[in-house]
Structures are given as C-alpha cells and as structure tokens.
Amino acid sequence: MNLxxxxxxxxxxxxxxxxxxxxxxxxxxxxxIVTLVPWILLSVLMVFAPTILFPLLIKLLSTAFPVPVGYVxxxxxxxxxxTFGFMMSKFLYWFFNIFIVTNERIVDIDFVNLLYKDIAETxxxxxxxxSYSTRGLIGTTFNYGDVVIQTAGEMPNFAFERVPKPNEVxxxxxxxxxxxxxxxx
Amino acid sequence: xxPLQYTSIGLLxxxxxxxxxxxxxxxxxxxxxxxxxxxxxxxADKSEGVLRILTLTHFGAALFVVxxxxxxx
Numbered sequence: 001m002n003l004x005x006x007x008x009x010x011x012x013x014x015x016x017x018x019x020x021x022x023x024x025x026x027x028x029x030x031x032x033i034v035t036l037v038p039w040i041l042l043s044v045l046m047v048f049a050p051t052i053l054f055p056l057l058i059k060l061l062s063t064a065f066p067v068p069v070g071y072v073x074x075x076x077x078x079x080x081x082x083t084f085g086f087m088m089s090k091f092l093y094w095f096f097n098i099f100i101v102t103n104e105r106i107v108d109i110d111f112v113n114l115l116y117k118d119i120a121e122t123x124x125x126x127x128x129x130x131s132y133s134t135r136g137l138i139g140t141t142f143n144y145g146d147v148v149i150q151t152a153g154e155m156p157n158f159a160f161e162r163v164p165k166p167n168e169v170x171x172x173x174x175x176x177x178x179x180x181x182x183x184x185x
Numbered sequence: 186x187x188p189l190q191y192t193s194i195g196l197l198x199x200x201x202x203x204x205x206x207x208x209x210x211x212x213x214x215x216x217x218x219x220x221x222x223x224x225x226x227x228x229a230d231k232s233e234g235v236l237r238i239l240t241l242t243h244f245g246a247a248l249f250v251v252x253x254x255x256x257x258x
Contacts (some may be wrong), residue, residue, distance in 0.1 A: 001230060001231065001232065002232055003232040003235060003236075005232075013230070013231055014228075014229070014230055015228075015229040016227060016228050016229070017226060017227045017228070065192075065195075068196070068258075070254075070257040070258045071199070071203070071258065073253075073257060074203065074207075074250065074253060074254050074257070074258065077250050077253065078207065078210070078250055081210075081214075081243065081246045081247055081250060082210065084243055084246070085210075085213070085214060085217065085243055085247075088217060088239060088240060088243055089217060091236075092217070092220070092221060092224070092236070092240075095236065096224045096227070096228065098228060109227060109228065111220075111224060115216070115220070117223075117224065117227070119227070
C-alpha cells in the first residue's frame with residue numbers, strides 16, 4: 001500500500017476505525033487514479049498562471065493606480081499557497097473516499113468535504129445482486145467503472161464509483177459473500 | 186490626481202480586507218489539517234504521515250502569509 005493505491009487485495013498494515021478483532025480486509029478500493037488527471041492539469045495551469053497573468057494584471061491596474069510592491073509579494077505567495085491548498089483538498093477528497101470489503105461486511109467511507117464525512121456499511125449476507133459497468137473511451141482504456149451492490153430490505157444500494165477492475169471487484173465481493181453464507185449454514 | 190488622504194484611506198481598507206481574507210484562508214487551512222487528523226483515525230495507513238506533514242506545511246504557510254502581510258503591507 002502506498003499513497004496512490006487504488007486497488008489492493010488483502011492489504012497488510014491497514015486498519016479502519018470500526019474494524020472488529022476477527023475481521024479481515026479482503027479488498028481495498030479508491031477511485032481509479034486516472035480520475036485525478038483533470039484537477040492535476042488544472043493545478044499545473046494554476047502554477048504557471050502567475051508568470052503570464054500577474055504582469056498583465058499589474059499593468060492593467062497600474063494605469064488606474066500604482067500597485068504597491070507589498071501586494072504583489074503577498075498576492076504571489078497567496079496564489080501558490082492557495083494552489084497547493086486546492087491540490088491538497090482534491091487529493092484528500094480522493095484519498096479518503098474509500099470502499100472496503102471485509103470477510104464480514106462492505107464499508108463505504110465518503111469524505112464529502114472538509115466538514116462532512118459519511119460512513120455506510122452493510123453485512124455481506126444482505127448482498128443480493130452485484131452489477132458493474134464500464135463506460136466511455138477512458139473507462140474502457142484504463143479499465144475502471146462503477147460497481148453497484150443491491151442489498152436486501154430497506155438498506156440503500158451501494159455504489160462503488162469509478163473503481164479499477166470493476167469485473168474483478170464484482171467477482172471478489174460475490175465470492176466473499178458466498179463464503180460468508182456457507183460458513184453461516 | 187487622487188488626494189493623499191484618500192490614497193492612504195484606500196490603502197488602509199485594502200490592507201484590512203487583505204488581512205481578513207488571509208486570516209479566513211488560514212482558518213480553512215487549519216480545518217483541512219484537523220480534518221486530515223480526524224480522517225486518519227477512520228483509516229489507519231502508514232502513508233498518512235506524508236499527508237499530515239503536507240497539511241501542516243500548508244497551514245503553517247497560510248499563517249506565515251498573514252504575518253508577512255501584517256509586516257509588509
């Protein structure tokens with residue numbers, strides 16, 4: 001497991017908050033790493049923007065009133081810190097949006113924003129149907145897609161969105177659920 | 186030509202607004218650092234030390250800019 005792991009079977013050295021003593025993590029998932037590309041490109045543009053935008057902005061403002069040097073320094077510092085902050089917030093959102101399958105249950109941890117997190121789980125014996133889909137050119141090329149798990153009763157369905165190897169994920173969940181059922185019988 | 190007292194009042198308003206904006210951003214950076222701490226309790230993984238350092242650096246840098254603004258503006 002490293003900082004960019006998006007798919008790990010039986011990961012070692014991984015524990016989550018509500019994990020029971022005899023509970024073993026079978027599968028660990030995040031969204032595919034390709035889903036990071038749009039904001040990485042935006043961040044690259046933001047990093048290079050001051051070299052083009054700032055001289056233009058200062059020139060424009062200087063015609064109305066002189067811009068003190070202090071504001072240019074603070075503005076430049078702030079721009080790069082805000083760019084770094086933007087990258088960090090996007091990365092944290094990706095990093096803490098996790099799907100975990102254990103030998104007992106399925107856990108979906110959502111880091112919605114900086115002030116709100118949501119943790120949902122369902123027992124494996126409640127799993128009724130698993131389907132997956134891979135959409136679009138990028139999804140097919142990089143082999144990622146959505147896995148939808150239908151659960152019994154009034155429990156909401158689980159959707160693992162844009163995860164790597166959706167077919168393998170569906171197989172693993174199905175096999176783990178069957179194993180759990182057999183043990184209980 | 187803008188009279189001198191208007192220029193200095195304008196600069197004072199600009200300074201106050203800039204510092205308030207930077208303080209708000211520093212609070213946001215602090216929340217990001219705190220949230221990372223809380224989320225690392227949800228998921229205990231070795232690689233989170235790096236994130237802790239990065240969010241702390243970000244928070245420190247945001248505070249540094251507030252201090253810098255108070256000094257040089």
